[in-house]
Amino acid sequence: MKKDLHIITSLFASSGQLQKKRAFLTIAAIAWGTVAILLLLAFGEGLKRQLSKNRRAMGENITVLWPGETSKAWKGMPPGRRIRPRIDDLEFIRERMPELKSVIGEVVSWRTAIAYERKTINGRVNGVNYEYGDARKHFPMPGGRWLTPEDDKQRRRVAFLGDEMANDLFGKDINPVGKTILINNAPYIVIGVMQHKTQMGAYQGPDAQHAVVPMSTFKAQFGRERLQNLVLETRRPEDMKAAIRKFNEIMGPKYGYDPTDDRAFGTWNTVETAKVSLMIAVGIEMFLGIVGALTLLIGGVGVANIMFAVIKERTREIGVKMALGAKSRWIIWPFVLEALLYTFIGGALGIMIATLLATGATFIPVESSEVMSFLGRPTLSPQIGIATSLILGLIGLMAGYFPARRAARVDPAATLRYE
């Protein structure tokens, strides 16, 4: 083995020089293929990360439930009855499901008149409990704050605005925090404006376009206490299925519906949809990777082609070596090494170019354009580097091995004949 290695490296080191132009073109083809695969994968990775970031903008480990109509008969009651949970059900669930991170209720007033000085807009007002902020990623911009339990207890007239609504109402120049707005003619103090986020999933409407007030205040002003939505937040994603089942087992007896009736509460389990969307993103990435690998394969065919030409050129040399006692593996491996060398140089060049381009991409302001905020920014990861190197190595190996195997089949007796 050690002897083989010595012989192969000695032969490789003393093998003839390839024509410069041909070597250059092959290396360029490999570099081009490497750039293609790396950029495509980087694009896919950026898309995956951005998708996942945008998806998380609505919240992680949450399930949104909205009351519907029963579809199954239950204890003598016919199907088709409406389920109408109330604000006090939140406490009822909290007591029975302490394992949940939070139980959130939402009450909604649609197309409500919201006014600041002379400007009036029609918008959505949500009454929620304070846990909503964390679970649904309503983070205040600097200078503002989110709702506190105290706001709810004291029924404070405070409002947290979505960034687009704040912009519609106040324009760019006025800081809304501390200003008084009128919601259905009742004065509220703006305590915070939501940080901008690109939101993939939404119910009722985008978070950027609503105003949020404490639930107790909402109830006092609008007199409603039927929940539009419930949001359950678990501590771990894998607990979600069990939590939804338990929720129905608790609410079923209370509201008189079959706990297995999935129409009583409409369910949006973001843990499940996250899995699906991750699979789609991985699928896209794989597709891009395959396209890139095919591009690289063309480069590999170039290398193989060159190796065939080289072997044809050196047939006599191969024959001489064989006559002098070279074994087939000592003929094959120097050629494989040569192919690997071209692939390696081309690959290294490609990786350098792609890294430069990807570094350049970090200067693209993602938030500035609508398209970019969904596509994300091309990102190179170590995994992409490893995958590309493996593909490169494999292609180099094949591009060298198959032509070299032909070299080893050379008949020395035939090549050593007179010229």
Next chain:
Amino acid sequence: MTSIIKMEKIRKIYDTGKVKVEALKGIDLDVRAGELVAIVGPSGSGKSTLMNLLGCLDTPTDGVYELGGENVGGVTRDQLAEIRNRRVGFVFQNFNLLPHISALENVELPMLFGGLPPKERRARANELLDRVGLGDRVDHKPTELSGGQMQRVAIARALAMNPDIVLADEPTGNLDTSSGTDIMSIFTDLWKAGRTLIIITHDPALAKRASRIVEIRDGRITSDRRSEEAA
């Protein structure tokens, strides 16, 4: 004297698909150590085929061939390569040196395949080149050498592994008369030093210097003469 080469009823048939050509039709040949054998014959007589078989570049279709007491029938390509490496030194009409490496490296090549350590290879290659009178040309590439010099490098290379036989195929065919005579003298010297040499040629002047002339015609040995006053 022991037999170095022992061929019994050797036949070689080339099957080109459409036609089968019987190049050798039963060759019996026995070469003892220290002989200088010239194999002569017109072109197409089968002497090249015989040379391929003698040099283990090819295997016979039929018959038994023992080289240095080792049966070369039924071995793999790699085993055959090893036998060539240890037992056969080749000298070709067109030299067949590798053009991009130096004379020294060309002589080292068989020793590289034979697994000799680098220092020993270098020393022996230098010594051999010195012996053929090229001690001052070791770093020259073949393209920088004359035909006679190239053939001398080839002879040094053939001797590198101290083989049982040196097989020369028309060694003077590409050389002018004076270089040819030089090369022939080297062969004669080697023979006198006890080497076994087989020279394939159609040059009668060359053949005359051999201790034994084997004539081959149409795939058969037609005459086998020993001349005591050779050289």
